[in-house]
Amino acid sequence: MISTVWRLLTRQIDTNPAQDDAVLREACTQARYGSDDGPARAALAATRGDHDRRARYVRVLAESTAGGLGSRIDRTTGRVDTTAAWTDRWAARTPTNPDAQLVRARSLMARAWEVRGGDWAATVRPEQWAEFGRLLHLAEQVNDVAMRLAPEDPTPWAIRLDLMVDQSAPPEDVEETWRELIRRDPWHREGHVQKLTYHCRKWGGSHEAMFGFARSVAATAPAGSPLHVLPVRAAAEWALWEQERETPGATAEEIGQRWQQDPVLQSDLDNALEQWFRQPAGRHADWLNDLNFLAYGLARTGRDADAAPVFASIGRYVTGVPWAWWGDTRGDAAFIRARRRARAASSRA
Incomplete structure (x- = not known):
């Protein structure tokens, strides 16, 4: 009975990274399973000039290679085949296309993280670190090509910033990359998220x-900007560190109470609600993630x-992060419990 109820509940959620973007979903599906990268090429070409959407499309298309042929480790060499994924083939066919190079660079990063795994650094084996480093170095080289091909595009600079976080680059190099990024787009959403990650204690x-x-x-940030959510992201990172590393004996509920009782953290939530969620600016590319x-x-x-209208806007499109940080491995259960509580609170209001 319990398993039947749970299956019914999980049918009400959708964890596809493309979320409700039908064009992006079809592009990912055709490229990965249909051996047709035409929809992906067309979708990405249409994002030129829309920096936030471009960053999202590059990221999601690249992640479609994870778990596929191009991310398997060869047992003989101990390495991932970096020629097998559709992103590898596209980049090889069109070496002067910045779109192809961007997606391949991101794809190599996604495969690097698949090799490393998402656990804390102390759990990663030496051979995982070696292949992780090799793939990131190759991603850096490919991304440099994209930079040269599209010098005014901020997207490769955001990717470089992400690579620098993964590679623990010197602070002066990170700041130089940051300056180049915001020169091209002062409010680049993904770039700001990467810079926040750089400042996290876990990095x-x-x-x-x-x-x-x-x-x-x-x-x-201007009213309606998704950058008003950055302090909430920071609080989620803080809570993860506190419950996993700083005070590992503390329960998720105890960390939540500390979050609740901190007036500054509460002010951050108020600001995100008032200056972003309740503004009439409309959806941005990563609206559902934020x-x-x-x-x-x-x-x-x-x-x-307060959460009820936010959940209503999310609909079925749950993201693994940050919900998995609440103690549930995939995050599905945490999301469903929280949504149920929010709906109950809304019905009582």
Whole structure:
């Protein structure tokens, strides 16, 4: 009976990274399973000039290679075949196409992380680190080609910033890349998310630097900008570190209570609601991803009534992160529980 109910509940969610974008979903499906990269090429070409959508399409198309032929480790060499994925073949066919090089660079990063795994660094084996490093180095080389082919596009600079986080690059190199990125697009959403990650404690930063960056950006971002969600992302990172590393004996509920009782963290949630969610600016490319972070923050701090309209906007499109940070491996259960509480709070209001 319980398993039947759970199957019915999970049918009400959708974890596809393309979410409700029918064009992107079809492009990923055709490229990965239909051996036709034409829809992907057309979809990505249409994003030129729309920086946030371009960053999203590059990321999601690249992630479609994970788990496929191009991410399997050869048992003889101990390496991933970097010629087998559709992104590898596209880039080889069109070496002067910046779109192809961007997606391949991102694809190599996705495959590197598949080799490494998402656990804490102490659990990664030496051979995993070696292949992780090799794939990231190759991704860096491919991304440099994309930079030369499209010098005014901020997308490869955001990818370079992500690579620098993964490779623990020197701070001065990170800051130089950051300056180049925001020169091309001062409010580049994905670039700001990568810079926030760079400041996270789990990547050698600190809570102070992370929150300082997030709040300084939110303080100057225009109304309706998704960058108002950055401090909420920072709080989610803080909560993860606290429950996994700083105070591993603490329950998720105890961390949530600390989040709830901190007036500054609550102010960050209020700001995201007022300056982003309730603004009439309309959807941006990664709207659903940012909604999931906002709903997560509200749910973890017991603000179920505030979370109800956010969940309504999310619909069925749940993201693994940050919901898996609540203790559930995939995040499905945490999302469903939180959504149920929010709906109950809304019905009582």
